[in-house]
Structure formats: C-alpha cells, structure tokens
Amino acid sequence: MSTVHPPNRRTLLKALAATATALSTGQLPAAAAGTVTADAGASGWTVQTMEAFADTLIPGERRFAGDLAVAGAVTGPGAVQAGVIQTLTSPELPLAPLLPEIATLLNARAVAYATTHLILLPLTVPAFVGLSFRHRTALVRGLFGSEDPDRVVWQMLSLLTGLAFDTAAHLDTLEAVDTHHPGLTWLGFPPSGADGLWRFADYSYGRALAALHPATTASGSPA
Template sequence: MTEPDRRSVLKALTATVAALAAGASVTSPAAAADASESWTTQTLEAFSDTLIPGERRFPGDVAVAGAVTGPGAVQAGVVDLLNSPSLPVAGLLPAIATLLDARALAYAALRLIWLPPTRPPFVGLSFSDRTALVGGLFDSGDPDRPIWQVLSLLVGLAFDTAGQQDTVQALAQGHPGLAWLRFPGPDPDGLWRFRDFSYGRPLAALHPETTASGSPA
C-alpha cells in the first residue's frame, strides 16, 4: 500500500468515527449480506473477532475462531457498520483487508506456517497466531499503526455501543453486545438520566445555568 493510500484509508476511517459520533444512521443489512461470502469480509470478520472474540455462528465458521462462548464483534454487527454506504470507509475495505492479508502472508512465511489456499491468509491463521500478529500491528514503529488503531475503535463501537443502530432500537432488538454488557435501558421517554451516581454521591454541584438538556451554560 503506497503512502497516499495509507492517508486515504486513515482519513476515511477517521471520518467514519466522526459520522458515528454525530449519530449517523448506518444500518445496512443488505450490504452486509451481499458481502458475507467475500474474502474482504472474512478477513475483516477475523480481525474483529481477534479483538472482541465470540463463538462460532455455525459449524465450519472459519472467520470466527470460536475462542470463547458468547457474542463478539462479528455477532454484534461490525460488518453492518463497516459496509454501510452512509460511511466513507466502505469503498476502502478491500484495500484494508488486502493490507492485513499481506501482513498475514509475511507472518506465516517467517514461521513456516501453511495457509489453506481456499481462505484469506489472515483467516487461515490459528487464533493464537491471529492474536500475535494483531498485537504487533500496534507496535509504535509500525507504519500502518494509525489504520489499525482507528479500525479497532470502530470494532469496539459496534460491540460496546451498537454504533450502527439507534441505541433504543438496538436494545429492543436484543443487540448482542449491549445485552452482554447489560447496558441499561432508557426511561419511558427514551432518555437516559442515571439518577444513581456511580460513586454514591454527586462529584460536583449542578451549575445553576445548566440547560434543560444537561449542557453547560
């Protein structure tokens, strides 16, 4: 991947995070279904499953390693999030997956690991080798480290916050990540107020000019 391509990928990933933070609606089950059998999707699923593992979805699932029981990033809809046409990263996913697969090929060659030719190289690695490879991607001297850092943030957003859905709808539909984390539901009007302070007491007095929405004066 050339230097301009790196910048384009990082720019798109960062813009995706910004769009999610702004509350963009990105649910795209059709796009995810169309991509479910592609090598790009398998590679990205395997990367996501390495960061937030889950159980296999079906017998013979090769992208999800099945290292744990319970849901992981893949079950929580990371593919929906990444493939959404509403976000600027979708068109660059093949380049990201190709970069990761190239790193997997190099990793396997140095260790004389045989990779099945019918799977993407990263998917062909064992879970322990996937974990070792991904850990190295975050080394301070890695030229692509910013790409993996932002991509990992998106993986976390899919699981921890259901970033690809409206939160109220995600809870109503039993989003796997939110359910696993026991994310609390809103009040009857759809708003979260958290009347119980996490430390058992308020940390500061409410400013008298705080707005009704909770914004500072």
C-alpha cells in the same frame, strides 16, 4: 480471485483522518461509491478477512458449524455478532471503499507470517482466515508495534471494532437496546425509561454537585 493492488497510503491516510474526524464530531460524510456491503456475505474474501480481524480483537463463539472467520475461541458474542461489518461498511464512513485493499494488506502480512513460521495455509480462504486463533493473535499484536508502517490502519480498525461491540455504532442506541444488541446486552447496558431516555437515580459521587440551571430544557440540554 481478482488481483487487488495495495492501497495508496496517501489515500488511505486521508480516509483514516476523515473517519477519525467524523467519529469525533458525529458529522459523518457520505462515502464514495463502490463500498463493500454486509450483503456480500461470509463468502466474500474482504468480509471474511475483516471478520477474522475483528474476532481476534473481540472474540466470540462460532455462528454456525464450519464458521472459519470466527475462530470460536470463547463462548458468548464477539465483535462479529455485534455487527462489526455493518459498522465498517456504513455508507457514512469514508473508510468503507478501501476495505478490499486493507484486507489485501492484512492477508499479505498473514502470508509473510505464515512463511516465517512454516505454516501451510489453505488456498480456499483468505490467508489471515487460514491462521489459527493463536497465530492470528500473534500477528495482530505485531501490527500494533511502533515499527509497523501501517499501524494507524490497524488502530482505526480496532477503534471501529470496539465501537461496534461497546456502543452498537451502526444502530440508534434505543433500537440497539430494544433489539438486544449482543454487545450491549453482554455489557449489561441498562434499558431506557418509558419515554426513551436514560436517567439515573443515584449520583456518581453520591450527591448532586450543582443545582439544575432553571433554563435547562426538558431533554436535559443546557440553556
């Protein structure tokens, strides 16, 4: 395994800020070259580490016998099955090029945790992947503590993990529903109408709160 230096915090914070801005505006900037891709497969240490982190937040069942990244703590789909790697490695996100360094940072925390708790880690998988689900959960819980200097990193990763499962962020919503995205299916996200739009017969408050503006477009956009 080649040595990967810890990420420069200034660079990382700039990427996190750009990612947060992109998510809030919907204008995703192009990522720099050298991103990790989902094609790296489960054998890549970065991919395994990110999968294990996401599976700790939104666990799912193992994809195959011997699946180490997914702990198999529950039945049903989790963040990994819902495409968290595709979301994290999207070429439109500026965070993607830093995933190897973030994985290294997480594995360093796992080594420190294992040392403190007298846990013998395997040498054939990333340190975080080598932890049991119980210990992964305990470690991740501490990462979100106010005293952790890299808490913003883990917060951004957790946001993207949730988006992958709850919204199929890496897919068009219509495509995600039509292809039975695991997260949307598990949540019972409703199918669209025949024209590909979503409409709801019942008002949230049981009645219309205002009349439709006469200049509203056919797509529902305001005048």
